[in-house]
Amino acid sequence: MAATAPTSPAPPEPRRLSPGRLGLLLGGILAVLFVYAVRSGSTGLHDWDTTWQGVSSLLGFGDPLPGSLQTIVELRLFRALVALGVGAALALSGGLLQGVFRNDLASPSIIGVSAGAALGASLAILVIGGYGPQFFLEEFAGVAPLFVSAAAFLFALGTVWLVTRLATTGGRISVPTLLLTGIALNAIISGLLAAIQSLVLQDYEVARAIISWTFGTLDDRTGYHVALIWTGVALSASVIPFVSVELDLFAGGEDDARSLGVHTQRTKNLALLSAALAAGVAVAVAGQIAFLGLTVPHLLRMLVGRGHRALLPLCLLGGPTFLLGADLAQRWLLGTGALQPGVVMSLIGGPFFLFLLVRNRAKIQAW
Amino acid sequence: MTDAPDMPPPTDSPRTTDARAPHEATTEATTVAPTEVLRGAGLSHSYAGEVKAVDGVDIELPPGELLVVIGPNGAGKSTLLKILAGLVTPEAGTIELGGRPLASLDPRSRARSLAVVPQSLRAIPEVTVRHFVLGGRYGHLDKWRRHGAVDDLAVDRALAEADVSDVGHRLLTQISGGQRQRVLIARSLAQQAATLLVDEPTNSLDPEHQIAVFSLIRRLVDKGRSALVVTHDMNLASQFAGAIALMAEGRIVASGAAGQVLRPEVLGPVYGDHLRYGTWPAPGGEGTRPYVVPWLE
Numbered sequence: 001m002a003a004t005a006p007t008s009p010a011p012p013e014p015r016r017l018s019p020g021r022l023g024l025l026l027g028g029i030l031a032v033l034f035v036y037a038v039r040s041g042s043t044g045l046h047d048w049d050t051t052w053q054g055v056s057s058l059l060g061f062g063d064p065l066p067g068s069l070q071t072i073v074e075l076r077l078f079r080a081l082v083a084l085g086v087g088a089a090l091a092l093s094g095g096l097l098q099g100v101f102r103n104d105l106a107s108p109s110i111i112g113v114s115a116g117a118a119l120g121a122s123l124a125i126l127v128i129g130g131y132g133p134q135f136f137l138e139e140f141a142g143v144a145p146l147f148v149s150a151a152a153f154l155f156a157l158g159t160v161w162l163v164t165r166l167a168t169t170g171g172r173i174s175v176p177t178l179l180l181t182g183i184a185l186n187a188i189i190s191g192l193l194a195a196i197q198s199l200v201l202q203d204y205e206v207a208r209a210i211i212s213w214t215f216g217t218l219d220d221r222t223g224y225h226v227a228l229i230w231t232g233v234a235l236s237a238s239v240i241p242f243v244s245v246e247l248d249l250f251a252g253g254e255d256d257a258r259s260l261g262v263h264t265q266r267t268k269n270l271a272l273l274s275a276a277l278a279a280g281v282a283v284a285v286a287g288q289i290a291f292l293g294l295t296v297p298h299l300l301r302m303l304v305g306r307g308h309r310a311l312l313p314l315c316l317l318g319g320p321t322f323l324l325g326a327d328l329a330q331r332w333l334l335g336t337g338a339l340q341p342g343v344v345m346s347l348i349g350g351p352f353f354l355f356l357l358v359r360n361r362a363k364i365q366a367w
Numbered sequence: 368m369t370d371a372p373d374m375p376p377p378t379d380s381p382r383t384t385d386a387r388a389p390h391e392a393t394t395e396a397t398t399v400a401p402t403e404v405l406r407g408a409g410l411s412h413s414y415a416g417e418v419k420a421v422d423g424v425d426i427e428l429p430p431g432e433l434l435v436v437i438g439p440n441g442a443g444k445s446t447l448l449k450i451l452a453g454l455v456t457p458e459a460g461t462i463e464l465g466g467r468p469l470a471s472l473d474p475r476s477r478a479r480s481l482a483v484v485p486q487s488l489r490a491i492p493e494v495t496v497r498h499f500v501l502g503g504r505y506g507h508l509d510k511w512r513r514h515g516a517v518d519d520l521a522v523d524r525a526l527a528e529a530d531v532s533d534v535g536h537r538l539l540t541q542i543s544g545g546q547r548q549r550v551l552i553a554r555s556l557a558q559q560a561a562t563l564l565v566d567e568p569t570n571s572l573d574p575e576h577q578i579a580v581f582s583l584i585r586r587l588v589d590k591g592r593s594a595l596v597v598t599h600d601m602n603l604a605s606q607f608a609g610a611i612a613l614m615a616e617g618r619i620v621a622s623g624a625a626g627q628v629l630r631p632e633v634l635g636p637v638y639g640d641h642l643r644y645g646t647w648p649a650p651g652g653e654g655t656r657p658y659v660v661p662w663l664e
Contacts, residue, residue: 102490172489245512249502253489255454260558261478261506306493 017303019310026317030084033324037080038073040328075220082221083327083341084320085229086286087296090114091319092236093278094293095300095312096271099247103175104301105356107294108279109349111178112185113159114290117283119189120155122196122210124148129206145224153232153280159185160276172254217287217340218327225285232281236274237316243271244308251306289323289342291349296322298356402430402561402593403465403480410450410460411617420446421457422617428562428595433588435604436597437628438614439638444597445486445566447614451595452483452564464562478506482555486566496542496550497535500525503557521557529553529583545576552583563587563594569603581607605629605656606649613637629657 039051050065054073057064064070094107101111108114128144163185167178193210200206246267249257258264282289296318297311304310326348327341405428413419421443428434428451436444449455451462453469462469464480472480482503492499503525504518526532529549534542539550548568555563565584569577577600585607588594598604604611605625612622615637621628628634631644643662646655 241511245505245508248492248494249505251490251492251494252485252502255449256483256485256488258454258474259452259478259483259485260502260554261475263474307498 019304019314022300022304023314023317026314026321030317030321030324033321033328034080034084037083037324037328038076040331078221078223078226079218080324081226082229082285083218083324085226085233086218086282086289087292087319087321087323088233088316089229089236089278089282089319090289090293091296091315091322092233092312093275093282094295095297095308095315096236096243096247096275096278097293098297099243099250099308099312100268100271100275101173101175101178102250102253103178104298104360105175105179105294105353107291107297108156108275108282109288109290109292110186110294110353111159111163111182112189113156113163113276113279114283114288114293115186115189115193116159117152117156117280118288119192120151120153120158120280121148121284121287122193123155124151125206125209126196126200129200129203129209145228149228149281149284152284153277156280156283157273157276160272164272212287217342219340221285229281229285232277233316236278237313239270239274240308240312243267243274244312247271247308248306287342289345291353292319292323292345294356295349295352298352402591404429404463405451405481405562405593405595406463407447407451408461408463410447410457410462412446412450412455412457412459414446419443419617421450424460424614424617424619426451426612426619428593430561430593431588431591432593433585433607433609434593434595434612435608435610436595436612436614437599437601437604442614443617444614448483448564448566448595448597452481453477454483475506478558478560480560481562481564482558482560484551484555484563484565484568486568486570488551491540491547493538493540495535496531496537496539496553497522497526499539499550500535500554500557503554506558518557521559525553525556528556528587530579545572545579548572548576548580549583552580556587561592563592565594565596567597567599569598569600577603601629601634601659605658625656629659634659 038055050069051073053062054065054070055077056062057070058074058077065073090108093113097106097108097111097113098104100106108117124144124147128147163178163181164173166181167173167175169177197207197210200210246257246262246264249260249262250264250267254264257267279293297315299322300311300314300318304314323341323345326344330341330344407424407426410421410424410426411419412421420441424443424447426447436447438444446455450457450460451469453462453472456470464472464477469477469481500522501514501518504514504521505512507518507521508514523532526535529552531546531549531553534546534550539547542550552563552565552568555565563584568580568584572580581596581603584594584596588609596604596608601611608625610622611625611628612619613628613633614620620637621633629644631642634642641661641663643660645658645660647658648654649656
């Protein structure tokens with residue numbers, strides 16, 4: 001028997017599609033969707049040269065387009081780039097959470113992480129809007145977007161910690177308790193968000209900024225949002241090599257993984273921190289977009305199997321494809337700006353969640 | 368069933384590369400870590416401050432020993448096994464493996480020396496048997512967690528040794544309980560650990576599979592490993608164990624050869640009166656071994 005260089009691990013289960021091929025396919029679809037997203041809209045950019053000139057100018061090469069065309073190109077480019085980043089972040093967050101909790105129904109929106117991030121962002125906007133101590137206003141007004149993002153991340157992290165803590169008994173995470181805790185946290189945070197919105201209802205600017213988080217929006221994004229979301233995605237994705245095989249071994253339970261040599265606490269910490277960061281920055285730049293983190297990893301798992309070494313990187317392609325595709329489809333069907341992406345995702349993801357519940361009824365009854 | 372070769376010199380560090388000569392890969396895939404004494408002293412543990420599950424236990428598993436721990440429900444057998452495996456931190460006491468405190472070993476090097484065969488899994492992963500057994504190689508992977516030829520060889524060998532090569536391509540969810548138990552043992556063999564801790568391996572198996580599982584464990588011990596097996600089955604313990612430890616209320620109340628422990632005056636105070644005792648020729652035909660059956664009169 002000859003020894004060879006390290007090889008890819010044997011597939012964990014008979015695959016329907018190879019991860020490499022699916023990655024290429026998703027990459028191709030994503031490229032087409034991205035170009036279409038930049039070029040389509042109520043004001044058509046009818047030729048390639050115009051679009052390219054606008055992009056070149058944004059990158060510091062060449063003159064800007066005349067009139068409002070340059071602004072239109074930039075807004076569309078930023079919107080598309082933010083959509084890619086948000087899709088990647090939410091899908092990765094869902095993939096990580098489902099791996100840690102060993103449950104396909106876990107996702108940032110269902111266990112309350114997205115809501116926690118939205119609460120953090122809303123409180124930060126409230127503070128910057130003049131409702132907090134003067135100290136905060138003086139210190140953070142200049143770095144308002146960063147402050148909002150940091151608050152979203154910290155609250156997302158706090159929610160992950162709280163939900164994990166409440167769902168753990170005797171060192172084990174109870175999945176029913178986890179999901180019920182998520183329901184309770186979502187309800188509590190919804191109430192708090194409603195209270196905050198009521199408080200600032202007369203203050204148009206602050207109220208508008210806060211309410212936009214609730215719907216989840218990709219409108220009026222800037223280069224800052226692009227930089228923020230992609231930094232978050234890069235940082236979160238950097239843990240993939242260090243948790244993928246470990247999360248595969250979590251499938252038989254934490255004790256089993258530990259007996260095989262997995263540093264389970266470190267794996268959980270890394271994965272949950274990364275999931276919270278990804279969900280936090282996604283909410284910070286685009287508000288709450290529910291169910292994407294549930295749907296995408298699940299669909300990918302159906303295509304390539306349960307191995308996280310393939311699943312997590314594919315989330316980085318599958319999430320953007322799903323979000324951008326759904327956004328473009330609804331704009332094409334209903335006209336530009338008809339629905340916010342958060343609303344679209346709820347309309348798609350909600351029924352999908354119900355489908356999963358019905359499909360897994362026997363398994364769920366055994367929890 | 369494949370026979371294990373003579374044990375080559377032990378390796379005590381994980382492989383850092385697979386770019387090596389074929390004979391080196393084969394050697395590495397078949398090398399079992401050196402057998403070391405597993406010793407627990409003064410072990411005590413209670414759950415949520417309630418009655419002590421394990422209460423001042425001293426236990427030693429020497430190299431080449433098959434030690435079977437028996438005892439009624441709630442005696443603390445499984446908790447003791449988890450403590451010895453490092454999965455539960457005891458409230459008191461120390462555990463040493465080869466003279467080193469178990470807690471000082473990092474999880475991956477511990478997994479290369481000490482393998483746990485659980486009674487069952489919390490969830491049965493929807494993966495192929497082969498991929499599941501590959502999980503036993505985790506402690507041997509490089510820092511990028513890549514599998515290589517050495518790992519494939521070790522998995523092939525573990526599947527053959529546990530007599531489950533024929534189901535390697537099937538999903539773990541689609542094989543029988545007896546096969547699954549042997550797959551769990553195969554995964555522990557892929558770890559190439561010298562010490563096995565086996566928790567109730569014959570629960571819900573038919574008699575033929577019970578004997579097959581214990582025969583496999585006995586064979587592994589005869590080839591140089593040591594094993595601590597927790598079970599309710601005193602008759603399997605009688606046939607296969609080198610020594611038996613009887614636990615009751617968190618303590619080891621008797622230990623020794625089967626003939627010393629499986630006696631009315633030892634078992635009676637622990638299990639009560641509904642046991643009948645006899646002897647039967649030992650496997651291999653040398654002498655007799657005691658048997659014990661529950662019988663209501």
